[in-house]
Amino acid sequence: MTSASFRVRVRNGPAVAHYPPGASLGPRVLPCFEFVWMLDGRATWEHIPDGAEPARVPLRPGLLLLSRPDLRERYLWDPDHACSHAYVSFYADGADDYGRWPTTQPFTEPLTGLCRYLLWLAGVDSAAASARTATVLGWLLDVFLDGPLGDQAEAALPEHVLRLADHVRAAWRGGPARPLSLEEMAAAARVSPGHLARLFRERFGVGPVAAVELIRLARAATLLQRSTLTIGAVAGACGFVSPFHFSRRFRVGYGVAPRAYRAFPSQDPLDPVRRAGLAPLARQLLVDDV
Template identity: 55%
Template sequence: MAQHASQPTLVLRTGPEIAEYPPRTTFGPRTLVDFEFVWLLRGSAHWQCGDLRLDLHPGTLLLARPGMRDHFRWDAERPSAHAYAHFGLADAGRLGDPDHWPLTRSLSPADPMAALCAYALWLAGGTPNPDLTRTAEVLGWLLDLFVRGPVPDDVSADAGLSPHLRRLADSVAGAWRNDGTRPLSLGELAAAAGVSPGHLSRLFRAEYSVGPVAAMELVRLARAATLLQRSNLTVAAVANACGFSSPFHFSRRFRAVYGVPPRTYRTAHATDDPHEPLVRAGLLRLARSLLADHT
């Protein structure tokens, strides 16, 4: 698997492995000569490096760095277990100076870092001949997410939306969830945002390349484009599902935005990005909030 040039390149030294401890076990002090990921599986630990003191529990990922002289004190009441991996760094990619990297990150079941930790352990212990190259790549992905943060700003559906637009998105998403993806008037949209129609129009013109009513239509058309590509619904059924009054009206509006009629789009544009008009208008983040329950 080719690795993107901006991704970090790791040299795996040890692990991932699992170490288990009886209560009150200690380890160190030791001076690290490489990088080490440590994540608790059971129990707890107290980690100290100079004046730095951290309590570690399952759900915490620690990255210790070369030159650190650290010390572990494991749970005094019950057995503990942690996973660890040692690695060198051949190329930091876009991650910058390791001195500026975070020391810990929190993990959750839905966090991609938690899944990568589990996958790295599976690769290391799930086969007679572990795939060390793949394991190093997985740890590289883990390091990238650890340093840069697990969720980039443009992935979160409502990240960056102003309070008025977030309120509008929540209200419209609820309305569409209950009543279908129907068209909404400027007055309805303004009431959802909690501002006057004129103020909402100014907000949209400042933020996007279209007004609020046209923006909602683009979102409905993007949903329709997705249904054309990824369902066997008739064009009439797609039009109805996306709030258009008739197949003729839907076809006319679809062609105006996508350049071809719905049937042609389905047959000749099956691999096109259905969200491309939203991207052009800067509406993708808002659309994700509105369509979360529909796509």
């Protein structure tokens, strides 16, 4: 049974609970499901099976917990500091195989955004907000169980690539999407140029300079579709030294000249990036900084 096979009904929440140091909850047995995520401080969640030692899960900000019906559970909040968590309890009509469901998931998008939206909806007093809460909670459960669309492992970029992405975003902010040399990118990633080139070729099949150029071309393709800038202005905004050089590189990536692409914009600007396996890096450079 998939997460789309049942209907979600809200029982209590979304809301936030605040605790003084050393507070606890339980043991208790829930009649329903409950999402819990720490906002501040730490805690320990215990699942207490009959006649067995408790199974303990450390809770911290950045982790989403799903408790479920019939579990005997207990929460032990931070003994030394005040803490808080958000929660929402709910029924999932038709769910009969939840014993195999995961207990925790790290906060990645879109889990983070959905939880924030649930808390925002909690402050809206209307029937429409209540209906939307159930809908969003269903989305949250679906992503928690089945993961976001696409390859989650691919989306998790290595630390050196994230450092490089931070540097590229800063270099492009407020100005043209200029090209970066291999030496500059390696310094930002804190590895040698040769090591960075090998890492990129192993993961993406192209070197870092070519990868960043393809993402610059995707930025240019978007401008061609969604602005009246001249070809020369698009070239300048995306860091190409001349319209001629831009046109030549664009034809390599997209198969047509910029002017022809603008006249018949049937291709998604990100298609060449996706085909090259660069979508996770492109999201860092083209989406995350907006």
